[in-house]
Amino acid sequence: MSKRKRPEPKSSSSGINEDEKNILGLIRSKQGMGATTYEMRTATKIQPTLVTRAVASLKKSNLIKEVPNMNNKGIKHFLAVEFQPCKELTGGDWYIDGALDVSKIEGLKEICVRILERLKSKVVTLDVIYSYFEKASSDADKLSREQTREILKNLVLDNVVMEVKSNGLTDFSATRIGEICYKLTGKKSGGGEVRDGGFASVPCGACPHIGLCTPDGVISPTTCVYFQKWLDF
Amino acid sequence: MTATEFGIVYAVHIITSHFGSVASKVCECLLRRGPLSSREISRLAESDINHTKVKDILYLLIHHNCVQAFSIDPPDGSESKPTVQYIALFRNIIHGARYNKFSKVVNEELGSQCSGLLDGLLSNGRLTLEQLIDRDRDSKKPMGSEVIRDSLQKLVAARFIERVPSPEPVLGNKDEGPAQKKRGAKASKIFKEPESLEERILEAATPVDAIRFPFIFEQDSSSTVADDDSNIPEGKRKQPEVDYSSGPSNEVIWRPNFEELIRRLRHKACVEIVKERRDEGCANVMKAMLEVGRSQEKKAKTDKSVPMSMGSIYEELIKTDAGREMTQARVEACLEQLSATSSYLPAFVIESDDSYIVDFKSIISVAQKDEMESVVMRRYGKEAFRMFRYLSQEDRFVETDKIADAALTEKKDTPQILLKMWRDGYLHMQKLAVTGVYMPFLLWKVNKLIVSRQMLDEMYHASLNLSLRLTHEKDSEKELLLLPMEKLEGALKERRNKYRAKSVLLTSASFKLDDAILLFHDF
Numbered sequence: 001m002s003k004r005k006r007p008e009p010k011s012s013s014s015g016i017n018e019d020e021k022n023i024l025g026l027i028r029s030k031q032g033m034g035a036t037t038y039e040m041r042t043a044t045k046i047q048p049t050l051v052t053r054a055v056a057s058l059k060k061s062n063l064i065k066e067v068p069n070m071n072n073k074g075i076k077h078f079l080a081v082e083f084q085p086c087k088e089l090t091g092g093d094w095y096i097d098g099a100l101d102v103s104k105i106e107g108l109k110e111i112c113v114r115i116l117e118r119l120k121s122k123v124v125t126l127d128v129i130y131s132y133f134e135k136a137s138s139d140a141d142k143l144s145r146e147q148t149r150e151i152l153k154n155l156v157l158d159n160v161v162m163e164v165k166s167n168g169l170t171d172f173s174a175t176r177i178g179e180i181c182y183k184l185t186g187k188k189s190g191g192g193e194v195r196d197g198g199f200a201s202v203p204c205g206a207c208p209h210i211g212l213c214t215p216d217g218v219i220s221p222t223t224c225v226y227f228q229k230w231l232d233f
Numbered sequence: 234m235t236a237t238e239f240g241i242v243y244a245v246h247i248i249t250s251h252f253g254s255v256a257s258k259v260c261e262c263l264l265r266r267g268p269l270s271s272r273e274i275s276r277l278a279e280s281d282i283n284h285t286k287v288k289d290i291l292y293l294l295i296h297h298n299c300v301q302a303f304s305i306d307p308p309d310g311s312e313s314k315p316t317v318q319y320i321a322l323f324r325n326i327i328h329g330a331r332y333n334k335f336s337k338v339v340n341e342e343l344g345s346q347c348s349g350l351l352d353g354l355l356s357n358g359r360l361t362l363e364q365l366i367d368r369d370r371d372s373k374k375p376m377g378s379e380v381i382r383d384s385l386q387k388l389v390a391a392r393f394i395e396r397v398p399s400p401e402p403v404l405g406n407k408d409e410g411p412a413q414k415k416r417g418a419k420a421s422k423i424f425k426e427p428e429s430l431e432e433r434i435l436e437a438a439t440p441v442d443a444i445r446f447p448f449i450f451e452q453d454s455s456s457t458v459a460d461d462d463s464n465i466p467e468g469k470r471k472q473p474e475v476d477y478s479s480g481p482s483n484e485v486i487w488r489p490n491f492e493e494l495i496r497r498l499r500h501k502a503c504v505e506i507v508k509e510r511r512d513e514g515c516a517n518v519m520k521a522m523l524e525v526g527r528s529q530e531k532k533a534k535t536d537k538s539v540p541m542s543m544g545s546i547y548e549e550l551i552k553t554d555a556g557r558e559m560t561q562a563r564v565e566a567c568l569e570q571l572s573a574t575s576s577y578l579p580a581f582v583i584e585s586d587d588s589y590i591v592d593f594k595s596i597i598s599v600a601q602k603d604e605m606e607s608v609v610m611r612r613y614g615k616e617a618f619r620m621f622r623y624l625s626q627e628d629r630f631v632e633t634d635k636i637a638d639a640a641l642t643e644k645k646d647t648p649q650i651l652l653k654m655w656r657d658g659y660l661h662m663q664k665l666a667v668t669g670v671y672m673p674f675l676l677w678k679v680n681k682l683i684v685s686r687q688m689l690d691e692m693y694h695a696s697l698n699l700s701l702r703l704t705h706e707k708d709s710e711k712e713l714l715l716l717p718m719e720k721l722e723g724a725l726k727e728r729r730n731k732y733r734a735k736s737v738l739l740t741s742a743s744f745k746l747d748d749a750i751l752l753f754h755d756f
């Protein structure tokens with residue numbers, strides 16, 4: 001006597017059932033963003049266990065893939081295999097395999113600084129710098145205008161480069177009035193090296209334990225190792 | 234800004250090292266609890282100090298300009314007599330650690346005889362001309378009474394010293410409390426910001442300029458002590474609770490004028506900031522501008538100078554050697570540079586209708602910003618530095634991921650870095666719960682006021698630490714220090730040299746640290 005199985009409503013063409021079909025439709029409609037299981041449940045009203053089963057089956061038949069969300073750790077997104085994960089999931093252009101490509105960024109920053117150093121006019125527009133990356137020989141060095149801007153902005157945050165609005169005079173003669181230009185901050189700002197403030201140059205300024213340090217406590221100025229090192233003549 | 238916790242601890246430390254531990258108890262009591270009467274102090278001060286002793290200490294502290302007495306008028310119709318209260322002057326106490334800076338200012342401007350005289354006043358608190366002459370007579374190299382008189386006159390003319398304030402100003406009770414609020418929104422726009430009690434007391438105690446900085450200050454029996462002519466109404470005058478007649482009667486008593494001394498330090502700092510961020514030429518122009526506007530500055534912490542013309546700036550500039558080398562066209566170019574803005578520097582000078590205004594606030598803010606950022610860099614690293622700069626620039630709440638994107642930092646590490654800064658009080662955080670997402674979003678912001686306060690507290694803490702460490706180093710080489718230097722040889726000599734190097738480093742570091750404190754607290 002054979003056990004009667006619940007008949008699975010197989011779809012004739014692709015060999016997947018009704019639930020799977022609905023879910024796959026939803027996932028495809030979401031393109032590069034994909035869908036989370038939570039979204040599948042709420043959108044299709046299918047029971048949680050059935051959703052899990054359907055997702056597993058779709059994965060097995062190589063119709064969908066799982067992509068982690070860089071912005072929300074622990075949340076999995078499911079994408080139809082024909083789509084590439086979008087920026088929101090991967091973290092953006094600067095991420096490869098889920099990690100920030102720091103060495104690439106630093107390399108590009110160095111190139112920007114060298115360009116700015118080389119250009120005599122000192123004040124340079126975004127387009128001038130972009131033109132260097134646009135005609136870069138290797139594909140890896142090619143940048144979009146937006147990416148070039150991001151790199152420059154990062155250098156501004158590093159205090160290596162400053163943004164100046166053109167006033168059309170002297171230094172700015174080759175630019176439109178009001179256009180944002182870039183220039184090296186130069187030695188005056190320490191060229192990215194932070195000027196040593198009065199506080200930052202004493203051990204307590206950089207000390208991670210300052211909140212715990214008291215005159216006669218376990219951590220104190222008379223016993224502390226930071227002072228010991230600083231005063232080691 | 235009121236004193237922070239470590240500000241108080243540091244102030245008490247200064248008082249202890251100058252006047253001993255009993256005086257510091259009285260002072261701490263006032264710093265922590267606010268104005269009190271002498272009876273209240275003897276009751277509340279940590280250890281038992283009897284009333285007479287409290288009064289002696291108060292007298293000492295008043296003499297050294299660390300405390301001011303005052304009383305408040307009883308309500309109208311009330312028969313009760315106003316009680317004298319005492320308020321600790323936190324600012325002046327902290328000045329106690331920077332006397333050498335004041336002395337240097339005067340030395341540079343008026344020479345060593347004047348700075349020597351100021352030193353006498355700084356270490357003694359208050360003195361009369363006669364006492365200054367006596368001190369000189371007893372010194373190793375007397376300058377003579379004529380020189381003393383002359384120097385004193387110069388110091389008064391430059392406003393580096395002033396006649397002592399009224400010993401016990403009486404504050405009216407009416408312009409206090411809720412009554413002020415009732416004036417309505419319109420009125421409050423016209424009136425100045427409500428002053429703190431301390432400001433009101435000091436204002437009431439300070440005599441008008443003609444008395445505060447008299448041209449002639451020979452002995453004059455009619456108007457000698459400040460309160461004779463000050464704004465205290467007739468009938469309100471009475472014998473002060475503590476006896477102030479330290480000098481021979483009817484002689485003017487002088488003291489250092491911290492307000493002017495701080496103003497000069499502030500101006501010097503501004504010139505230095507301009508020199509470092511712009512160039513020598515701009516610094517010279519700034520110096521001239523500060524000189525032109527100085528006499529019209531009402532308080533030390535002025536935000537903006539009075540407007541001044543190109544002509545008046547140039548006139549001032551050519552009084553100096555460096556200035557004479559500059560053409561008018563060069564000065565104009567400097568002014569243009571000073572009024573330019575970039576992401577790196579704000580405008581230092583505001584140009585309007587052919588006149589120029591020094592924007593003190595913006596100049597000082599640049600140095601404050603650098604000071605904050607260098608601490609962030611040292612303590613939390615380069616990524617944090619970028620995030621901090623990004624958030625200060627945005628000046629609003631920004632979500633974690635946006636910060637990571639803008640600063641190009643690894644998303645996985647960003648929350649930890651932000652949390653670390655938040656825990657230390659360098660960032661402000663807000664949680665934003667969104668339905669459907671089980672983790673709340675975290676939003677971050679740099680609140681400059683909160684960071685300044687946090688840093689100031691830490692800087693007082695660090696100053697205290699440097700001072701304690703110096704004492705510790707001194708104590709551990711006590712015996713060695715008793716031996717004469719020329720008799721030392723070999724290992725002992727080396728140890729002595731090491732001690733010297735340490736104490737030089739500690740002293741110069743605390744000197745520089747105090748510059749940063751001035752930047753956040755006094756400028």
Ligand code: SF4
Nearest residue numbers: 204207210213221224
């Ligand atoms: S004394 Fe030492 S432990 Fe204390 S805050 Fe300074 S560096 Fe840190």
